[in-house]
Amino acid sequence: MTDLSAFPIAQRWPALHPERLQLYSLPTPNGMKVSIMLEEIGLPYEPHLVDITKNESWTPEFLSLNPNGKIPAIIDPNGPGGQPLALFESGAILIYLAEKTGKLLSADPATRYQTIQWLMFQMGGVGPMFGQLGFFHKFAGAAFEDKRPRDRYAAESKRLLGVLETRLAERTWIMGDDFSIADVSMLGWVKTLRDFYGAADLVGWDDLKAVPAWLGRGFARPAVLKGSGIPARPA
Structure with a gap:
């Protein structure tokens, strides 16, 4: 054992x-x-x-x-x-x-590193920027009279979504036809930005087409839907 x-x-x-x-x-x-x-x-x-x-x-x-x-x-x-x-x-x-x-990570060396590249895009950009926007828009920072911090992170989050929108314009998944760790890394962050942080208006969500479609495809996957609730949050 x-x-x-x-x-x-x-x-x-x-x-x-x-x-x-x-x-x-x-x-x-x-x-x-x-x-x-x-x-x-x-x-x-x-x-x-x-x-x-x-x-x-x-x-x-x-x-x-x-x-x-x-x-x-x-x-x-x-x-x-x-x-x-x-x-x-x-x-x-x-x-x-x-x-x-x-x-979920190609064995082809070039595709492998390109996938990791998009994972790093999430780790270094999407996660930190979306998280800061959530703080200044929904949590303690929402009480700050000075809205410049919120607006700064909103602008950068909007820019990052634009990068993702361009990438997904003619692709099913971030790496094309194959679902990968790049998608896994970003699906929860994008959904949280829109639904939990309630920041859709701040980042121009209604102007996007490819990103919302990709998000819908992602959360239609049974594993994504199930995994997004594990471990169950405390009652």
């Missing part, structure tokens, strides 16, 4: 199925990347809810897995060489899972 006792996080979130990949997460735009990926590739996993509203990601047990204190993070009991592997950062996890299973 797989032994995860060397990982302090397993003491706070015990594994009922230690032989499966362990996911520590919450279905935020970053968290759902990994649960969607796991559903898409069909790799058995056990999800553990890390309630960031209760600062559970800053507990010693979670910090032992991710010293940056952010979800998601994983432990793969069947990592390289058959040894357990702990990993954080959603983009790194997507690449790892794709290479582990040979799914």
